[in-house]
Amino acid sequence: MLSGCKSQSNTSNTVVDDSRSSIGFSKDSLLHHIEILSSDAYEGRRTGSEGSLKARNYITSKFKQLGVLPLSKSYNQSFSFTGRRDSISYNGVNLLGVIKGVKNPDKYIVISAHYDHLGIRDGVIFNGADDDASGTSALFSFAEYFKKNPPEHSVILAAFDAEEMGLQGSKYYVDHPIIAKENILVNLNMDMISRSNKDELYVVGTRFYENLKPAITEAKLPEGFKLLIGHDGSDTAQNWTNSSDHGSFHKKEIPFLYFGVEDHKDYHKETDEFANIHPKFYSNAVQVIISVFDYLDGSL
Numbered sequence: 001m002l003s004g005c006k007s008q009s010n011t012s013n014t015v016v017d018d019s020r021s022s023i024g025f026s027k028d029s030l031l032h033h034i035e036i037l038s039s040d041a042y043e044g045r046r047t048g049s050e051g052s053l054k055a056r057n058y059i060t061s062k063f064k065q066l067g068v069l070p071l072s073k074s075y076n077q078s079f080s081f082t083g084r085r086d087s088i089s090y091n092g093v094n095l096l097g098v099i100k101g102v103k104n105p106d107k108y109i110v111i112s113a114h115y116d117h118l119g120i121r122d123g124v125i126f127n128g129a130d131d132d133a134s135g136t137s138a139l140f141s142f143a144e145y146f147k148k149n150p151p152e153h154s155v156i157l158a159a160f161d162a163e164e165m166g167l168q169g170s171k172y173y174v175d176h177p178i179i180a181k182e183n184i185l186v187n188l189n190m191d192m193i194s195r196s197n198k199d200e201l202y203v204v205g206t207r208f209y210e211n212l213k214p215a216i217t218e219a220k221l222p223e224g225f226k227l228l229i230g231h232d233g234s235d236t237a238q239n240w241t242n243s244s245d246h247g248s249f250h251k252k253e254i255p256f257l258y259f260g261v262e263d264h265k266d267y268h269k270e271t272d273e274f275a276n277i278h279p280k281f282y283s284n285a286v287q288v289i290i291s292v293f294d295y296l297d298g299s300l
Contacts, residue, residue, distance in 0.1 A: 024145035033137035038129035046119025066143035068097035079172040092161035101154040114163030135190035170245035189246035194282035209255040215295040
């Protein structure tokens with residue numbers, strides 16, 4: 001994620017059965033994926049690095065294992081850009097998979113996260129567990145869920161590159177659409193969803209796209225979990241409207257919902273490690289985002 005007050009919340013005490021048969025994905029697999037992607041072997045996943053290539057290979061292999069098809073001829077969407085701070089030319093690669101809908105296959109919901117992070121600085125690895133190995137790993141949970149719960153609309157699972165360098169991957173994706181803009185119903189973006197001392201997950205987007213609000217207010221929540229609307233410019237909190245890849249969709253007037261937590265002490269530090277995530281909150285967050293997806297998939 002690029003570097004308050006709550007306007008509205010869903011703090012329902014609805015208790016959701018957390019067995020695998022209920023939530024539709026393996027919590028152990030979710031934690032395994034984030035642990036792997038945020039390990040030292042991936043060198044912080046900086047765009048253009050060997051660690052980034054390792055991450056791409058891992059993501060691609062999991063997409064294949066989970067039956068996610070390439071959106072185009074391959075999963076890769078390559079692009080290049082000039083760094084904002086160093087004027088160096090970089091090569092990035094978005095990874096785009098698709099699961100065809102069973103009722104409306106020509107209309108798409110994009111579920112996204114960014115797999116890049118800060119890499120190695122002065123010999124120190126910034127592993128980016130929460131930012132954003134958490135969102136990337138959740139893409140696999142969605143794919144696992146869809147194997148037993150096929151979506152009505154087609155779903156694009158997008159692992160964007162170079163978010164930390166100015167949303168470059170998602171900008172390229174929306175500027176070079178593989179699927180026409182009018183056929184994309186909504187973007188659900190996940191960036192930093194694996195830890196919260198207050199069990200609070202924020203959602204941004206309903207201020208601009210009010211038709212999406214019922215998906216939030218009606219979401220099924222685990223006991224004690226809070227899904228809060230805010231950080232959208234309507235309150236005194238930091239405005240996250242364009243803080244991650246959802247901003248690229250918003251600028252093209254494609255509806256979005258962004259899910260994330262407030263900045264924590266390890267944000268953009270070498271201490272953003274797997275050991276510091278909150279496993280129960282993380283699995284609950286993924287479960288809730290899937291619940292929001294299900295509502296939208298059945299109502300849009």
